[in-house]
Amino acid sequence: MDNFKEPEITEELIKEHGLTDEEYEKIKQILGRDPNYTELGIFSVMWSEHCSYKSSRVFLKNFPTSGEHIIQGPGENAGIVDIGDGMAIVFKMESHNHPSFIEPYQGAATGVGGILRDIFTMGARPIASLNSLRFGSFDHPKTRYLLNGVVGGISGYGNCIGVPTVGGETYFNKCYNGNILVNVFTLGLVKKERIFKGVACGPGNPVIYVGSKTGRDGIHGATMASEEFDEKSVERRPTVQVGDPFTEKLLLEACLEVMSRDCIVGIQDMGAAGLTCSSCEMASRGGTGIEIDLSKVPRREVGMIPYELMLSESQERMLLVVKEGHEKEVEEVFKKWDLDVSVVGSVTDDGLLRVMNDGVMVAEIPARALSEESPVYLRPKERPEYLSMTQRFSVDNLPEPTEYTGIFLKLLGSPNIASKGWVYGQYDHMVRTNTVVLPGSDAAVIRVKGTNKGIAMTVDCNSRYCYLDPYVGGMIAVAEAARNLVCSGAKPLAITDCLNFGNPEKPEIMWQFEQATNGISDACKRLNTPVVGGNVSFYNETQGEGIYPTPTVAMVGIIPDINLHQTQWFKDDGDVIVMLGKIYEELGGSEYLAVVHGIEEGMPPGIELDLEIAVQNTCLEVIQKGIIKSAHDCSEGGIAVALAECCFSGPKFNRGATVNISKNMRGDCLLFGESQSRIIVSLDKGNLDHFKEIAGKNKAPFNIIGRVGGDRLVINELIDCPVEVLKQRWKRAIEERV
Amino acid sequence: MKFGVIVFPGSNCDHDCYHVIKHILKQEVGFIWHKEDRLPPVDCLILPGGFSHGDYLRPGAIAKFSPIMKEIRKFAYNGGLVLGICNGFQILLEAGLLPGVMMTNRSLKFICDNVYLRLENNETPFTNQGKVGGVFKMPIAHFDGNYYADEKTLQELKDNHQIVFRYSSKNGDITDDANPNGAFWNISGICNKERNVLGMMPHPERCAEGILGNEDGRVIFQSIMKSFA
Numbered sequence: 001m002d003n004f005k006e007p008e009i010t011e012e013l014i015k016e017h018g019l020t021d022e023e024y025e026k027i028k029q030i031l032g033r034d035p036n037y038t039e040l041g042i043f044s045v046m047w048s049e050h051c052s053y054k055s056s057r058v059f060l061k062n063f064p065t066s067g068e069h070i071i072q073g074p075g076e077n078a079g080i081v082d083i084g085d086g087m088a089i090v091f092k093m094e095s096h097n098h099p100s101f102i103e104p105y106q107g108a109a110t111g112v113g114g115i116l117r118d119i120f121t122m123g124a125r126p127i128a129s130l131n132s133l134r135f136g137s138f139d140h141p142k143t144r145y146l147l148n149g150v151v152g153g154i155s156g157y158g159n160c161i162g163v164p165t166v167g168g169e170t171y172f173n174k175c176y177n178g179n180i181l182v183n184v185f186t187l188g189l190v191k192k193e194r195i196f197k198g199v200a201c202g203p204g205n206p207v208i209y210v211g212s213k214t215g216r217d218g219i220h221g222a223t224m225a226s227e228e229f230d231e232k233s234v235e236r237r238p239t240v241q242v243g244d245p246f247t248e249k250l251l252l253e254a255c256l257e258v259m260s261r262d263c264i265v266g267i268q269d270m271g272a273a274g275l276t277c278s279s280c281e282m283a284s285r286g287g288t289g290i291e292i293d294l295s296k297v298p299r300r301e302v303g304m305i306p307y308e309l310m311l312s313e314s315q316e317r318m319l320l321v322v323k324e325g326h327e328k329e330v331e332e333v334f335k336k337w338d339l340d341v342s343v344v345g346s347v348t349d350d351g352l353l354r355v356m357n358d359g360v361m362v363a364e365i366p367a368r369a370l371s372e373e374s375p376v377y378l379r380p381k382e383r384p385e386y387l388s389m390t391q392r393f394s395v396d397n398l399p400e401p402t403e404y405t406g407i408f409l410k411l412l413g414s415p416n417i418a419s420k421g422w423v424y425g426q427y428d429h430m431v432r433t434n435t436v437v438l439p440g441s442d443a444a445v446i447r448v449k450g451t452n453k454g455i456a457m458t459v460d461c462n463s464r465y466c467y468l469d470p471y472v473g474g475m476i477a478v479a480e481a482a483r484n485l486v487c488s489g490a491k492p493l494a495i496t497d498c499l500n501f502g503n504p505e506k507p508e509i510m511w512q513f514e515q516a517t518n519g520i521s522d523a524c525k526r527l528n529t530p531v532v533g534g535n536v537s538f539y540n541e542t543q544g545e546g547i548y549p550t551p552t553v554a555m556v557g558i559i560p561d562i563n564l565h566q567t568q569w570f571k572d573d574g575d576v577i578v579m580l581g582k583i584y585e586e587l588g589g590s591e592y593l594a595v596v597h598g599i600e601e602g603m604p605p606g607i608e609l610d611l612e613i614a615v616q617n618t619c620l621e622v623i624q625k626g627i628i629k630s631a632h633d634c635s636e637g638g639i640a641v642a643l644a645e646c647c648f649s650g651p652k653f654n655r656g657a658t659v660n661i662s663k664n665m666r667g668d669c670l671l672f673g674e675s676q677s678r679i680i681v682s683l684d685k686g687n688l689d690h691f692k693e694i695a696g697k698n699k700a701p702f703n704i705i706g707r708v709g710g711d712r713l714v715i716n717e718l719i720d721c722p723v724e725v726l727k728q729r730w731k732r733a734i735e736e737r738v
Numbered sequence: 739m740k741f742g743v744i745v746f747p748g749s750n751c752d753h754d755c756y757h758v759i760k761h762i763l764k765q766e767v768g769f770i771w772h773k774e775d776r777l778p779p780v781d782c783l784i785l786p787g788g789f790s791h792g793d794y795l796r797p798g799a800i801a802k803f804s805p806i807m808k809e810i811r812k813f814a815y816n817g818g819l820v821l822g823i824c825n826g827f828q829i830l831l832e833a834g835l836l837p838g839v840m841m842t843n844r845s846l847k848f849i850c851d852n853v854y855l856r857l858e859n860n861e862t863p864f865t866n867q868g869k870v871g872g873v874f875k876m877p878i879a880h881f882d883g884n885y886y887a888d889e890k891t892l893q894e895l896k897d898n899h900q901i902v903f904r905y906s907s908k909n910g911d912i913t914d915d916a917n918p919n920g921a922f923w924n925i926s927g928i929c930n931k932e933r934n935v936l937g938m939m940p941h942p943e944r945c946a947e948g949i950l951g952n953e954d955g956r957v958i959f960q961s962i963m964k965s966f967a
Binding site: 152155156159160161162244245246247249250336337338424425426427428429430431432433435436447449562563651 | 747748750751753754757758761773787788789791792793794847848849850851852877879881941943944947949950951
């Protein structure tokens, strides 16, 4: 653009870029002068909450991040864990909340695209995805539109690229009416000696741009994700990127092909903050500089100015640093796949990100300062006032129901408990032929071709618990994720997380954040599952109304022998049903309380990690020794819902059960209380002694509670209903409402 | 015998087909890039599932112009076995190697599920190991599997016994309930008059191993091998 004149840097412009006075002063200090327009844009995205973690960094430091199998912790595009036989798994979860609320289909689709690139940029072939979705109440007028759009977007992108979406979770709560959450997870497989990193080494090496052309879409996406919503947010629709899964599929195959040769030094995807973020992070990690010539960048539109080219978040693009002299080889591979490829610059030794355009220097900033020296805030924290109200709740004031079957059916039809078949039926969950346990189970299980191993993965968070006690809620998210894996026969290895919270400038939100991350940290330390990556999404607020704190935890585990994986449904009539763990008289934060009484109060269920570990170790051992026939975690809806799922979730047939729990407590607490650290297992009577011996050795409490058989589910004197009736309610509840 | 798996840009079941042929059936197999203008010597070609060219315009509509298609046509004309699965079936329809068209599923949504198929014709090289009336469970995963043909074409398909699979209940009843996508006459797989080209929406390669809980798809591959034995 010859006649474009860059705007003057005014106080107003600085404010529009979301930079504070102090931050602007710091920029001036780093540069030794005032920034120009392009530089101001670059700083504003790199120092946005989304890219810089300026409010969360102090707390994230407390996470345990290393362990014997951990190859790569946080700080790279994704975490990496060793699974033996020279193989490693690469995984990460990311949020795409703000764009998905504004434009659900494209927001969710590009969320999937982004997380896939994070995985294959490390040299791994993506083999499975999960997602954690949170929508507002079903009664809210926007919910169905958002649900359809988000599920359609994930389906459209994930199916096309051919990576199966093997599991996840979907919750509905009015706290998400104005801010839905879309957290997406992908796992890839890589040979240990073929891991690639986002690093720019070797001054003189060429920097190559590959993938889609750059357009004006997504400019300031990262900044959008760093502020609250208001009624004007729909005007932000142009900052949502548009995904092209076909191009991403080509990019995936081309990148893996080029990586199989010996010519790549470093590689990083262009996600949030596009060309800016990828170039300065790669230079910063390499201790080098990068010079980019914007006139070489493939463009989709004419008249784009440097500011737009540097900040565009156009999808399906990667930045490569290649060994000098190998440019042709790289070019040929990308041309084969009909992708744009262009040498746009080179690695330098001066530590600067230097941006040229038609021979004119348009920006020059120390790369390290951009990515590492962003401001860090220790924001004020304060315990929220609502807690003194919610914690006053007592079960004693709650009328005790006289009839339970109707309540039970109501709970099974609650969208949070009901079958999510309508959701995952739109995802290709079988492509790549590795999916051993299909969606709808405690954890998804995939096999690793060429080995005897399996990988189990799950994503969990009960945000109501986190709202009522973020520390306990954070711990439970980790403990439940581990329990889900253990039920499938997997040993938990590590987690990645998406920490979704409100506005960090509010002391109550920062308090929730600190408490929740402490809970996650403490649980991860005890369960020996380090945090290897993740992201933070603040500002999930609309018109001052924040979401419940939602620290979503995705955990990955390994099954040493895939033939010994376990499933949740009852297998044979006559089998004994055992509950591992203990039942307490607690209802706080339960789905029952919310659905039946309209109350979201109380203390969430307690969690004792010693008990949790004893229960999990027992479960894992009895699965690995082949003693039991099914294992299912007790979660939302309590033991009644867990038993119902054991009865009707099998792919071939229903099984009935007669259960008698001798415990002197209220019927609703017994049936629907959500006491933690409980697993329902079933086994042949002949294995009971062996089971008892293993539980005793692990000091895990357990109760024999019933028998599999018949076609009804009978629990004490409280519930007696045909399994098929329960199943139909559970199966149809969501599809009837969308 | 030797298989060739065609790779279009956007194919994503190519590796799955390769895996089953090489590691489960222990047969020779190679990938063939769509820009090739010559086929290597093979006995059976597979056009795999996926989203060739992103399914942009219409599934299969762009793939039919790939250079390799000319060779595939010649190969089929000379009696070579061609199996199109899912997107491969859609490409065969677009290329005119099989009659009819695919419309979007009647639910207007992508469907990934296990369905039942009834075998209608076992006198093909792809189904000679099955019994007519036999029911097979196989996964489907598609957006456009709603098969349609005009009355005249349908009559020809019937007269020539070209309808190979129909969606059915577990017991083999052809009902509307058992029809996942609205396909005309519950059609899920058809062959050409000469019986050497088969297109099917379900994925036999996804159900050919015990660890995946279903081996019903093996019948297709075993039949192909039998016809070369």
